[in-house]
Amino acid sequence: MLSVLKKDLKTFRQDLKGQDSIFYLGLAFIVLYYLRPQVIIPGLEVIPWMEITILLGFLAMISNGRLKVTGTHFLVFLFATLAVLSGLNSLYPSISSKYLTTPFIFALEVLFLSNCVKNVKQLQLLLVVFFLCIFKMSLFGARTWISRGFGFAAWGIQGPAGFFQNSGEFSLLMAMCAVLSIPLILYMKSKTKLYWLFPITAIMTVMAASSRGGQLALLVGLIYLLLAYKKIRFKNLVYVAVFASFVWAIVPDAQKARFETAGSDQTSETRLEYWSAGIDIAKEYPMLGVGLKTFPEHYDRFYKVKGGGYLSNRKEVAHNSLIEVVSTLGVPALVLYLWFHFSIFSSRSLLKKHKDPGQDLVFLDSFRISLNGAVLTYFVGAFFMSVTFYPYIYFLLGLAIARVRIFREKERENSVENVNLIPKPYI
Template sequence: MEKSVGLYDKNSSHLGFFFLFIYTIALFIRPQEWTYNPDPTPIARYFLIIAFIFFLASQRPKLWGYQSWFLLGIVFLMPISGLWNGWLGGGLFASIDFAIYGLLPFIMYASLVNSPAKRNWIFFLFTLTSIIMVHHGLSQRANPDGIGWTGISLIQDTRIRYVGLFNDPNDMSMFLLMNLPILFYLRSNSQSLIMRFIYLALVAGLLYGIYLANSRGALIGLIFMCLAYCYFQFGTVKATLASIISLPITFIAMSLFREISADEDSAYGRIDAWYEGIQMLKSSPLFGVGANQFIENHGRTAHNSYVLIFAELGLIGYTLWFMTIILTMIMLLKIINIDSSKYESELQDKTLRQNLALAKIYFYCLIGFMATAFFLSRSYIVFLYMFLGLAFGVYVQVRAKIPEVSASEEPKTILKILFMAPLSVFTMYIITIVLL
């Protein structure tokens, strides 16, 4: 159920996209924080507000799908959860933050990044951000004191990181991981042999950055991403054989990603956090203990995005969040599974062919997120909603040419996802009990 304002009055807001682009620079690359500032001005938010004003004034169409309703539901649920737990003010602040870092990026990336040229600019920015982060990490490793050119030091003596949003090595690794499929897409669409080599070198650089960040969660995400690629490329049987054959390589890779951390990052500490999250859900099954309250109740983070959100926002919030991601992935799968022989005339359109390829790319990105998120508390991280918005925008463009993909929006599909949410919570409970 995607609605749009002015569907037949198309008017792409170039100024809205421009300020969205500047917002992304300020949010990701953060040149305003390359010198030490104990109280930085939140200029990224200002650019987002300006972009949103132009978006409201002149963007046609404005895409609004099921996912938008789900995210809006989380925005309204957070203050209710806060009130339920006796902390309305905290719930309101969390709601504002989620609107800024969740809902707005989703709808604006879906609507404003609506052409190959604009998408390429966003991909360029994501790639540039990744290069800067890896370069900064190399400067940290080269400095005897472990301090990079921004003034930010290594963490745990060896793990690289960046400023702001990517101050945690795990966040940085997750972002690098989700950009790997994009680099392969850019490489496959390049006609220049030199550029194809450069993109391949950048892939190696991002992999090295993930290694230097020493994030096991990102490594597991990479493994699942590779398995998804094998499945689409070779089928179930060959993908299964490939996974079995690659097990020794996987174990060797895991041994290179040893955690150098305190007890709270140990395997037992993670499982204990999962168990505590389940207890929080039991204490308040509908609304949870409140946004940002997991660490207040347990003293440590959840080490699992799924546990974090059902502990903080209960079954209602978790279901809305879960459905946002899974519905988007089902939409992408509908595109991936299109029988191209039925649409030979439509596929003469180069943009449509690119969108079909992008559906698979975004699916890999989300697979990487979901696998990595099983070991990291990143339920609300902003670039998740950017990728979801990009994926939804591609889906809408494909649906305009190939209406059969709209089967993903049928009520029976939504109901299936709705029932999958509590089932996934029960699965998490079983895993936790078995591992305790």
């Protein structure tokens, strides 16, 4: 087992050598974003590492003719433009003005990430580095849950400072990454089971987070994988039922009670009020909404019943990304936001028309399933969280654009090879 891991590590190090500078900057971007050494190590935070990395990356891409802009990029930037226009026309300009750069930052990150890998090998290496960064978080979450005796905590679990500090957002990241990793581990067909530690610890972290939205999102993602791999057979259903029974048995009673009261408890009723108000806001301001990031303020002024409960004195977000978008950015922005999900999801297998597809296409098809499962997981989680301007969907968009581009380049290569194999007639 360890010998296999040692051999894989050696191969990984060898594959990392000799890559181009753009790819290395892409790896630096992943490490800075998810491992965050600039925050962990004292004194490093004074330098804007992320901005420098992205700027150098774009300069290298332009000088090497590697910066490719697709229709998907255009629509991401269009969404960012609508968000900024909403901010400029906001009913609460003092709030929206603080976030005017955020939409374009995410759009630039999509453009950067999608162009920093040029082939299957680089995409694989980038994913390995990403999963290693996330494994640090999932291991922490699993250890926390074990230290509680697999018990329930009302506050869930706190992630690293930043986007994933809140328990709900942290659980969604772990759910997405667990689903994203499973098809790729299956593709590897490794002789060691150690790689399964990553999705297992990520799933344990979702359980520790005590977030119903994150747990439901994980369940939907795992069910999709069963359907994608055509594993819905009687024998497999028995295995799933046994596993589900085991998981349900170790789920704390307090967590079970939260699912049993879903829809009727105070938290659920309050969120239904948010969603109803968000729909009303969208009807009143359909084009650009009430303004970027202003749902809490608008709801507090016009919809909240003061003194009505433990949340009556707090300004809360919509707790639904669709409601957040349509109420603050408008209906056109919602259409684009929904389109992001469809652009990531692909139901067309890459292997059906190939008798001998080769390992690269097999990997890309496994990655297609990974992205499908991850975006479904995100969509379900985002239905219960306001995470429009969080990294999740933009990270998946960057990877999806890169996958499509690499696949098309492989198809062109195969077409050229097939043409060259056709015998030339004698003259």
